[in-house]
Amino acid sequence: MIDVVASEWLKVRTVRSTYYLLLTAVLALAFGGVVSYLMTADYDQSPPELRAAFASADPSVFVMPFTQFAAGVIGALAITSEYTGGMIRTVLVTVPRRVTLLVAKIAVVGGSALALGGVVSFLSYGVGVVIIGDRPAPLAQFATFGDALPSVLANGLSIAVVALVGLGFGMLLRSTAGALTTLCFLMFVVPMVAVFLPAPWNNRLVSVTLLYLTPQFSGSIERAPLTPGWALAVLLAYPVVALVAGAVALVRRDA
């Protein structure tokens, strides 16, 4: 088992796509910083009555969805890059126990995405603190680091969640394009379409989409439809369902 995990970890480190996707996270951080800076500059030049209508300038609002998707791509590629071109057969000949292979992939993808998510989430918060300074709410979402910590940790967790959803889709669909289209649809299209549903279904559907579960879990949305506990349960249900479906496909089908 440890050997297979070591092999999977080496695989992740020896392809270029991993580094491109890490670069994406860095670019997202930079982009989030720029947006945060522009909002803050705009805030400084606005009269007090307009300032009260400002949204939060926390860069995480921009950084997290990009990083989540990048992590989802890493997760999907961990298996689809092996289906493309047939490497999966070579891999399954060296590791014929498919459940072992799956668990190793989950450990490597989940573990590295959790680490990545933690780092990016803290950096994003730090960039926000540096740019926003001591300006009050609504520009600053959190007054103290203590207030921000649940949100920062939840954001870090969400990266691992999406990475594992990507891995599950990849196993199920065996194609990079298929897995990423499905992931993109789930993350970005469903919340947009949901808005057009009649009330209360619009809010109900939006509340269970990936992007809105994290702030509900960390309690940073007022009057959230879901309690933090339910939000966490739904958030974790995503990778569990995707991975179980993927595992059944991996074990049952001929390679």
Next chain:
Amino acid sequence: MIEVRELSKRYGAVRAVDGLSFTVEPGYVAGFLGPNGAGKSTTMRAVLGLDAPTSGEALVNGGRYADIRRPMCEVGALLDANAVHGGRSAVNHLRCLARSNGIGDKRVVEVLEQVGLAGAARRRVAAMSLGMKQRLGVAAALLGDPGVLLFDEPVNGLDPEGIRWIRDLMRGLAAEGRTVLVSSHLMSEMAVTADRVVVIGRGRLILETSMRELTERFRRDVLVRTPDPAGLRRALERGGAVVVPDEDALLVQGLEAADIADAAARSGIAVHELTPRSASLEDAYLELTEDSVEFRTEEVAR
């Protein structure tokens, strides 16, 4: 040792392998022959646990492949040289595979040297020719120093030097007491590589025999030229031979060349030529698999 017992594999309505049984023992190169689509690759995938058999079983060293703890150390396989991730370097590709079976980087360097890729170790796999990928696939198969080896069409894409190399390699591996199964659709290749052959067509066993017996079985007749064909024909037919006149010669079946010469001498008939003729192995193979060709070029009806 590889044992295939009553193996069947259906894909929908297609019977890719149909009740196939054969055994490959250590110490010789076994050629696995059949036309395209005969079920060779499917059988190999079943042996390696990639495809689940519809019925029957395929065993390696008496057990199921999926139950082997470190399979690379017991079985090495080259199925498809292109089944690699193009983005990794040759050495990293092998390190990834080796590590999953607890094999160290030192062995990776050894096999790269053994297959002649030491100089290309850092090259990305996508930038390699098919011949180099075949060598890389052989390197992967050899990583665990396994006692059983399966090669699916290993000479594809190799240049003549590469073909000779892989032939010598396989014969060397068998001589070391390993079990070696090599598939091919080219009889000519197997004729110089294999000691025994398993011929299949449409998923069924056609013949399992030694190369020598196969050659023997398709020895056809003896061509005889003589100034007195009619006299010799009578003499030979008295000896139980079947004689067919062919232009200015006789084609004799049922008697060895020496017996024909003796019969001619007893009858006082001069013999100008005496040539035992065997069908080429290529002909033998085509004859064997004639009824089982999956995709043949149909003559276009006018």
